[in-house]
Amino acid sequence: MLKHFPSLALADHAAIDPALQQEIEQFLYREAQLLDEREFDQWLALMSDDVHYYMPTRYNPMKRAAGEEFSAPDQAALFDEDKQNLTIRVKRLHTGLAWAEEPPSRTRHMVSNVQIHPTADGAEFEVDCNFMLYRNRLERDVDLFVGARRDLLRKRADDGGWQIARRYIALDQTTVLASNMSIFF
Amino acid sequence: MTNKINQFRRGNSEAQRISELEALVDTREGRINPRIYQDESLYQLELERVFSRSWLYLAHESQIPDKGDFFNTYMGEDPVLVVRQEDGTVRAFLNQCRHRGMKLCRADSGNAKAFSCSYHGWTYNIGGDLVDVPFEDRAYGEVDRERWSATRVPRVAAYKGLIFGGWDEDVPDLETYLGDMRWYIDIMLDRVEGGTEVIGGMHKWVIPCNWKFAAEQFASDMYHAPFSHSSPVIASLPPDIDPSQAGWPLEGHQFSAPEGHGTGFFIGAPEFLFPLLGEEAASYYVKDSAPEAVARLGELRGQQMNGAHMTIFPTLSFLPGINTLRVWHPRGPAEIEVWAWTIVDRKAPESVKDAYRKAVLRTFSSGGILEQDDGENWTEIQRVLRGHHARRNEFNVGMGLHTGDSGHAGLPGKTDYVYGEMAARGMYQRWLDMMCSDSWAQLNQRTAAAVAKEEQRRA
Numbered sequence: 001m002l003k004h005f006p007s008l009a010l011a012d013h014a015a016i017d018p019a020l021q022q023e024i025e026q027f028l029y030r031e032a033q034l035l036d037e038r039e040f041d042q043w044l045a046l047m048s049d050d051v052h053y054y055m056p057t058r059y060n061p062m063k064r065a066a067g068e069e070f071s072a073p074d075q076a077a078l079f080d081e082d083k084q085n086l087t088i089r090v091k092r093l094h095t096g097l098a099w100a101e102e103p104p105s106r107t108r109h110m111v112s113n114v115q116i117h118p119t120a121d122g123a124e125f126e127v128d129c130n131f132m133l134y135r136n137r138l139e140r141d142v143d144l145f146v147g148a149r150r151d152l153l154r155k156r157a158d159d160g161g162w163q164i165a166r167r168y169i170a171l172d173q174t175t176v177l178a179s180n181m182s183i184f185f
Numbered sequence: 186m187t188n189k190i191n192q193f194r195r196g197n198s199e200a201q202r203i204s205e206l207e208a209l210v211d212t213r214e215g216r217i218n219p220r221i222y223q224d225e226s227l228y229q230l231e232l233e234r235v236f237s238r239s240w241l242y243l244a245h246e247s248q249i250p251d252k253g254d255f256f257n258t259y260m261g262e263d264p265v266l267v268v269r270q271e272d273g274t275v276r277a278f279l280n281q282c283r284h285r286g287m288k289l290c291r292a293d294s295g296n297a298k299a300f301s302c303s304y305h306g307w308t309y310n311i312g313g314d315l316v317d318v319p320f321e322d323r324a325y326g327e328v329d330r331e332r333w334s335a336t337r338v339p340r341v342a343a344y345k346g347l348i349f350g351g352w353d354e355d356v357p358d359l360e361t362y363l364g365d366m367r368w369y370i371d372i373m374l375d376r377v378e379g380g381t382e383v384i385g386g387m388h389k390w391v392i393p394c395n396w397k398f399a400a401e402q403f404a405s406d407m408y409h410a411p412f413s414h415s416s417p418v419i420a421s422l423p424p425d426i427d428p429s430q431a432g433w434p435l436e437g438h439q440f441s442a443p444e445g446h447g448t449g450f451f452i453g454a455p456e457f458l459f460p461l462l463g464e465e466a467a468s469y470y471v472k473d474s475a476p477e478a479v480a481r482l483g484e485l486r487g488q489q490m491n492g493a494h495m496t497i498f499p500t501l502s503f504l505p506g507i508n509t510l511r512v513w514h515p516r517g518p519a520e521i522e523v524w525a526w527t528i529v530d531r532k533a534p535e536s537v538k539d540a541y542r543k544a545v546l547r548t549f550s551s552g553g554i555l556e557q558d559d560g561e562n563w564t565e566i567q568r569v570l571r572g573h574h575a576r577r578n579e580f581n582v583g584m585g586l587h588t589g590d591s592g593h594a595g596l597p598g599k600t601d602y603v604y605g606e607m608a609a610r611g612m613y614q615r616w617l618d619m620m621c622s623d624s625w626a627q628l629n630q631r632t633a634a635a636v637a638k639e640e641q642r643r644a
Contacts, residue, residue: 062292076386092420100557176390179560181552
């Protein structure tokens, strides 16, 4: 699925406790809701201090160069953010002068195909999902972003809540078919 | 629509057509008729008279280092393959099979030994020469290889790593075409020994606006920055700094070339690069590489000129220091594809290159916190121009017409104050002269006349 991580589709799937599956899905839905309700500070608080929020660029390679469909880590990415940069993006939205979000977009994040994979660290899980992100702006602008994510979710020791420690986003577009990406995925 | 094409291209006499075009752009008074951004027949004429006549940016040398390396790009709306040849030279040819016009190669880039059409299998070598036709003996007898080879872009030349192509055999050589602008673009291309390279990969996205909004802004418009781009500056400031005290620099100049290119920049004020680029990239530019840049380019270019915006007419733009380089590919009168790269000094430390990679994607890309604001302006202007009355309203490009030349000793060519529109007027004058000319000879005459008129006005 995603170049920087091996596909898990054919991996040996340990049975996931349905309660854990539900807990993580509910977390992802709540997180999506925070974005759609423009509660960006609360959304930002879900990111761990060491978060890596990353979206590579994509290409049309020839079959024999299939490994080049996604940009490498040292190449152009659409997002390659740490907590500080995500914070600047959120602060910018609060200025009232961020013209691509003034007036703000209406977004709807749909999350599906949630698959959970335990890691060696018992408190961390890799979580794959597909997403559809509908954006409607101004009088009649519409963008549709579709892709897959692989998050690293971490259960906090203190209160048992979840944190996002890594978000890797594979957007299914080579040329980005939107005049900007002023939203979060 | 058909009537308009007739009006501009066939129906009227040449003199009538020219007077109609000249009514659209008045650089002496600083007025633009916004039909130039919106009219389909003018756009078709642009493809012929601007894009088929100018040197257009194709690729950076570092994208195609080895034999057979290719990059799939566009000249205007024409798909073009740019390929490194066996002898190290670069060729460019139309990405179109000569048999039925199918695209020869649909990968974005890569390495090829030949290009074989997926429709009927006509095959071309990496120079675009037709080398194989399936069932040729029985089906054709013989196909004339020379006549049916891929359509070569006749002029290909490079300037300090940037490869350009031209369709018009009569286009002046690239250095003449760049003119005095070479002195300015060397700020980005020739700061240190070894030249530049582009970071792997690129950003491509679509903005529903006319290409001239983007080209003009990068040629001439520092004026928008304090208003369009205040939010990223406020958000990036350290918490102990009061945003209301963080003013924009006031000292600087702009330059306008008779060839239509333009740039503007601040004098001094290197500190504003730090919040935009981060410590590592900004320190490299402002401190670490500055002594060598000063030794190569002098004090003015090596250290004092900062925050420059630039356009090479018509559609290549860049920001030296921030190091984004982009082409505005036209897609009809009301849409562009932005193709953007990050350009870095080849010999810069790897960590600096990576800092630049991140700084550019965070500021100037489809998700960049400065770039987002620009698209908003261009898109909305374009949409407003659907209105009958809106597109009858002339635009004001008169800033600086009556304030006199504030040229700076040591800057070549025609210069003015940084917050001005002289370079925009220069760009539109060149555009007009191209649109009114049938040939490079005629264009050179018109440009010389326009320059003389402008000098007279200034005197």
